[in-house]
Amino acid sequence: MKQNAWTRQFFNDRMPACPLHGDWLSFCLVDETGNGKAYGGLPYTLLDSAGQQYKGRLDGSGFAKLEGIYCGPVILLMDEPYSGGDAPYRRLMSRPNYALPITELQVRAEQTCFQNKDGQRVENNPARQKADRFHQVEVSDLVRYKAHLPPPSSEARRPTHNTLRLMADLGFGPPESLFKGLALLPNQFTALEIRPLRALRPIISTDDQFCALNLYQLALMATLSYCEFGQDPPTGGGDTVSFPLNPSIGNVFVEQLSCYREAWKFDSEQVQRFYPLYEDVAYSRRFEILPFDPLLYERNQPPGEHPERIHFFNDVESGTDTQAFICHHDEVVLIAVRGTASGTDALRDADAHQVPFVEGAGKAHRGFYQGFKALYHFVLDYLSRYHIDQRVVICGHSLGGAIALLLAEGLRRIPDASYNTLLYTYGAPRAADSEFTAGARALVHHRIVNHNDPVPSVPAPWMNTTAKLWVPGAVTLFSAPTAGGLLFAAGLVRVGGSAYQHHGEQQHFMPIRLADGTHASVLWKPGCESIQEAGCNRALQLHGDMPDRDNLLRQLFQANQHFMTASYIPAAWATLRRWQQTLESQGPLVTAREFELVDSALEDMREQLRAKRRELARLRPANDRSHEHNDALNAEIDRLHTSRERLASLRWRRLDARDVYGSHAHGANLQLGLKRWFTHRENCALSQVASVPSPLHSDRGKAQILDIDAIV
Structure with a gap:
């Protein structure tokens, strides 16, 4: 099979091939309705196969096009920190403990909503018909730091091959340590549907007054306290942690509610389903389980802190x-x-x-x-x-x-x-x-x-x-x-x-x-x-x-x-x-x-x-007069x-x-x-x-x- 020009790294084992110009690509970010206005004006960074960097902003429809790039795939990053003045985001970004690397992309994705009320992916996004390639992706696919973001959705129409790894194996692009983001193929128009960053959280009244809502909701939370935290590995050793055990405290808050899935099981022997009343909130307003990222947070380095040690007392x-x-x-x-x-x-x-x-x-x-x-x-x-x-x-x-x-x-x-x-x-x-x-x-x-x-x-x-x-x-x-x-x-x-x-x-x-x-x-x-x-x-x-x-x-x-x-x-x-x-x-x-x-x-x-x-x-005895x-x-x-x-x-x-x-x-x-x-x-x-x-x-x-x- 004839090899593409961009994969021919060397003429021989001593002389590298000259990189070729002339490729182009276009892409857009859209929500589940196919509308890109939610992402209009967002800054982006592109890195081509020669490591050349291109910066720009999406237009008002969430669209961008680049011409004259070096031949080969291009890495798309949208890692610009949030620069707005919304107090809740600023507080999360500047707090002394586990400050969050919130990006402009995350804030926009939190303002979009699911078409299906159960959070399942839509099958017929209009943007799919207009694009050469169409992918359903997460905010975490486009940013460097993702430990504070939800685990990827398993039902997404994600890229079928790891172009980033292919580029690294062939020696193209930036150093491997910078291989973060999503690889787009050249000479094609790619539509990226960004999964809404929404979460479910149990509705809890803050009133002093007794209410039937709290009676039920807090009964479920009290029952959840009997479960394990469910972290794997439990000591936090390694680069990441997960919460596969269901039911467990970590699984409920991280694997289910953070991913917009309703949890109903709060007892390991429970068969009958009891659903809390949930509210749909921006992801950053969920019940938070703090992130684990040893590269970003020095305190995560073993034998330091990890989610179980922070949230679970045993x-x-x-x-x-x-x-x-x-x-x-x-x-x-x-x-x-x-x-x-x-x-x-x-x-x-x-x-x-x-x-x-x-x-x-x-x-x-x-x-x-x-x-x-x-x-x-x-x-x-x-x-x-x-x-x-x-x-x-x-x-x-x-x-x-x-x-x-x-x-x-x-x-x-x-x-x-x-x-x-x-x-x-x-x-x-x-x-x-x-x-x-x-x-x-x-x-x-x-x-x-x-x-x-x-x-x-x-x-x-x-x-x-x-x-x-x-x-x-x-x-x-x-x-x-x-x-x-x-x-x-x-x-x-x-x-x-x-x-x-x-x-x-x-x-x-x-x-x-x-x-x-x-x-x-x-x-x-x-x-x-x-x-x-x-x-x-x-x-x-x-x-x-x-x-x-x-x-x-x-x-x-x-x-x-x-x-x-x-x-x-x-x-x-x-x-x-x-x-x-x-x-x-x-x-x-x-x-x-x-x-x-x-x-x-x-x-x-x-x-x-x-x-x-x-x-x-x-x-009582007759002489007992005690009353x-x-x-x-x-x-x-x-x-x-x-x-x-x-x-x-x-x-x-x-x-x-x-x-x-x-x-x-x-x-x-x-x-x-x-x-x-x-x-x-x-x-x-x-x-x-x-x-x-x-x-x-x-x-x-x-x-x-x-x-x-x-x-x-």
Whole structure:
């Protein structure tokens, strides 16, 4: 086959061939509609086969033509740094930690949008018909530094051969170290469709007010905290890192959301799909996982920093086994803390001894406080680098909720730091005493409790002990419940100090069975912890027993109500759907039928407490004139009455958009996000009450170790 003139490097092994002039090329940059106006005026650099450099600007239609170049392929670079005055871009380019090499091309690509709402490439771009060659390319194909940009799209119509490598092998063009950019073939018109630089990010309200949106979204983020970070290689050794493990924290934020793909799996055993509500944002406004590029950032050189070390806390060195992840965008810093998942977690949870909360007021559960202290400085370091007055949104499930509470209060207490924290916890145990709770009154904390989840009932207000006092009771609790219960109760009585007390505004999932046999949940604020605790802790303290309604042992066998994907997430999804429908219909928050069902359950509880009061009166010795027992039970009965009145008031309450969507109630991206969300069949329940979806047989939620340590 005859060799092209531009590939004949030598006449012989001593005499190089003279480079030839006379080639030309033209090219244009277009969006997915075939329009090049988005790229009009952009500066470009061309390097021909002899290393000659040509600079210019695209015309108003994104087109350029070059004539009289040296024969052979030409390298196209569009690496000019952004020179505009847009403050968010300038801030990213000049920040002290991981300043981003943002180019003019990136900014333009962020202003274009996908034709297909799922981000899939279009097949029939009009520019394709007019060009000799047509390629679908990424911004990363045309710039030198690309670690901060998304991984290339696999479905793109990319160049079929590596002309850059061919040029390097033949010895043409600039030095190989400068071989960055895209190679264009000569004497042809090439159209380059630039993939829009858009990303998806979970919509999170920054309002203090509780909203159904955050209830659901942060349940998913709290569940994601149980996953690995998923970085390959995990130590960052090498030139690049990737995040192939799905699900993993890195995979969700880098491989999926950054590439405009919706993530729905947040638990390694999850089968049922739960999609967050996503908003379509410019790529630079996504939840950021910081770039890894040892050539650009000296701190990436081994054994230095890498994404996992910056965003993922996994304390194996000091022995607390605390795990959490943190990331941010321009409005929110998100922190999610993992719950109990290991034997180390279990031993820490068990240590219910109270220690001073030196960062604020009162005393905290020592095991939870140790987890908080391990995590605290990691979070402070991240905030010192990337906090620019965003709302600090913290979430956690189970043990993670307890640590999240201490973390949120610790951050709020830092003088002059202005960390505006917002906290959502799911199934969290008590983390501190009543003095802490009083001192943290200003902290905004929405505490989500699932009916009959045993974990929020512990530590009981009377617990303050070390593990060695209760372990024998815990061991026998299942093999010999009565003996174990007595031993555990004897070992856990608090001596001195203030009682453990929950913090935050309780939101309680009350289950109901509908007429057709399906299950649903009503979310409300009962204002009565005896509902949550399934009885009277005082009765347990005094008598080693509880009212008949779902006592502690019975709750332990309903432990699936503590799991996220089997219980909390479906109930949160059902609440969001119900509130959406209520907002649309302008109906009441609680229907007459729901009130009847829940009210009946409350009356049953009250009767059980009354029966317990009569039983105690009958068993009390004749010379015992103490009314302590009756006072405790009477207080619980009164709280149930108050809760019923609160429930009754919900029959007349109407929702507004802020109840459902918080700060995004009237946001420009909300309707587009809802439209995307409703394309998924799972989110299209039409019933008046959005029933809790039935879990598949193989999807019972991630079987995290139950916080048995905290329970007992």
